[in-house]
Amino acid sequence: MxxxxxxxxxxLSALPLLCLELRRGIPSxxxxxxxxxxxxxxxxxxxxxxxxxxxxxxxxxxxxxxxxxxxxxxxxxxxxxxxxxxxxxxxxxxxxxxxxxxxxxxxxxxxxxxxxxxxxxxGETWKLTPGHRLEVPDLPEEPSETAEEVVTVALRCPSGRVLRRRFIKSWNSQVLFDWMMKIGYHKSLYSLSTSFPRRPLEVEGGLSLEDIGITVDTVLNVEEKEQRRQ
Missing domain, CATH: 1.20.5 (Single alpha-helices involved in coiled-coils or other helix-helix interfaces)
Structure with missing residues (x-):
């Protein structure tokens, strides 16, 4: 295109030239x-x-x-x-x-x-060791405050926290160690002791809380066993 x-x-540009030439050449x-x-x-x-x-x-x-x-x-x-x-x-x-x-x-x-x-x-360093398997026991249902023969036990943990729970005096004293294990302290590494006077809490089979002296509201200490500290 x-x-x-x-x-x-x-x-178109050449056309004028052609016309001019023709015009010039017309006479001769x-x-x-x-x-x-x-x-x-x-x-x-x-x-x-x-x-x-x-x-x-x-x-x-x-x-x-x-x-x-x-x-x-x-x-x-x-x-x-x-x-x-x-x-x-x-x-x-x-x-x-x-x-x-x-x-x-x-x-x-x-x-x-x-x-x-x-x-x-x-104080729960036992959780870092694979040698101990934590078996969490079942605890009996906590009685109400108005129930008869009720006693409140407080556990003072190595971390400083204090936990409280109500028990019946006639219950087996082993329930205290079951409770300690329930909150994360294995009985093979920790023990319970009274506050004042301080003495290890000894639990024997068949003894109730009343039998080991838990007859009123009591504070117990969760302590690491000596063999663990060595």
Whole structure:
């Protein structure tokens, strides 16, 4: 379309020249003059054709270069995107390995140390040893405050907390150690003792709370056994 437009433009520009030559040659126009005029016209058309051909080929040569440039840019962007994706995948794998091999063990170690400190502060260090299995016994239902023969026992734990529970005096005295184990202190590592005067609480089979002297509200201490301290 562009080449046709250029041809038309040159033809229109050549038309005045042709008219001028014809006008000049009308008074004495002969065969020789017609031949010369035709030659000039064909020469002009040939020159115009050459110019149009060169111009068209030049335009056509520019278009592929621009197309190839755009295709090259797209290919370059595609390669860069693939490189970025591979780099991101590699960074993700490194981060995952770092979390799995470094951060996770560090966090587990910190949690373990915090757990050890917690149990040391609460006096429940036996929970850190795998050699003792905690068997939690079932306790009888706590009686109401208005029930007959009721006594309240308070346990002062190594952590400083104090727990209270009501019992019936006629219950087996073993229920005190069952309660101690229920709150997390194993009887193989801890013992019970009276507050004042301080003496170890001895529980024998078949003896009731009343038999071992628990007849009024009493405070007992949960103490770590001596063999544990060595």
């Amino acid at each position: 562009a080449s046709r437009g250029v041809v038309g433009l040159f033809l 126009l002969g065969i020789k003059d017609l031949i010369l005029l035709s030659g000039r016209i064909f020469l002009l058309l040939a020159l115009l054709t050459l110019v149009i051909s060169v111009t068209t080929s030049w335009f056509n040569s520019l278009r592929p270069s621009q197309v190839h440039l755009k295709e090259g840019e797209k290919e370059n962007e595609k390669r860069q995107r693939l490189v970025r994706e591979r780099q991101q995948e590699a960074q993700g794998e490194k981060a995952s390995k770092y979390i799995q091999n470094v951060l996770k063990p560090q966090q587990e170690m910190k949690l373990k140390k915090l757990e050890e400190r917690f149990y040391q502060m609460t």
